[in-house]
Amino acid sequence: xxxxxxxxxxxxxxEATPNRAMPAMNIRRRPKKSATNFTEIALEAxxxxxxxxxxxxxxxxxxxxxxxxSGFQLAMMGSDELHWEGIEEEKAAFAAxxxxxxxxxxxxxxxRSDFGFEDFPMLMCGxxxxxxxxxxxxxxxxxxxxxxxxxxxx
Numbered sequence: 001x002x003x004x005x006x007x008x009x010x011x012x013x014x015e016a017t018p019n020r021a022m023p024a025m026n027i028r029r030r031p032k033k034s035a036t037n038f039t040e041i042a043l044e045a046x047x048x049x050x051x052x053x054x055x056x057x058x059x060x061x062x063x064x065x066x067x068x069x070s071g072f073q074l075a076m077m078g079s080d081e082l083h084w085e086g087i088e089e090e091k092a093a094f095a096a097x098x099x100x101x102x103x104x105x106x107x108x109x110x111x112r113s114d115f116g117f118e119d120f121p122m123l124m125c126g127x128x129x130x131x132x133x134x135x136x137x138x139x140x141x142x143x144x145x146x147x148x149x150x151x152x153x154x
Contacts, residue, residue, distance in 0.1 A: 037065050038062055038090075038098075039090065039097065041061045041062055042094055042097035043097050044057070045057040045061065046100060050110075051105035051107075051108040051110045052108075052111070054105065055101060058098060058101055059124075059127075059148065062124060063124070063128070063131070063140065063141075063144055066124075066128050066131065070132060073128040073129075073131055073132040074132065076121075076124050076125060077128055102116060102117050102120070109153060110152075111153065112150075112151055112152065112154070113153065115151055126147070127140055128140075
């Protein structure tokens with residue numbers, strides 16, 4: 001489990017991954033990406049007629065949006081130290097269409113019934129963690145495939 005209070009401290013050499021060291025800095029500016037990008041993704045996904053394809057699009061495109069931006073990957077992993085003006089409004093703007101997509105997919109029987117919007121940050125935290133740390137050379141896209149398979153109703 002990640003200790004979010006120490007995300008910005010350099011890890012001991014024994015804990016650092018060979019190809020990715022944690023940054024020893026505190027970001028006080030808005031990351032390159034913003035929740036606005038994710039709201040646009042959610043609004044586009046909401047227009048997709050097939051409820052499962054809308055869920056897939058929301059998850060895949062959200063993950064793709066974070067690829068290559070380690071600062072935002074850290075933000076997605078839940079660091080409480082990463083804040084910028086307007087983030088709460090941006091999160092709320094994303095939550096509305098994303099929640100509608102999730103509820104529509106559940107109502108259609110395309111998504112497991114116990115998944116809710118409150119689970120979305122946890123899901124994205126896992127995917128971005130794989131993206132950032134690359135455990136054993138893992139590919140985050142494979143992680144997404146496992147997540148999507150697990151979201152299907154049984």
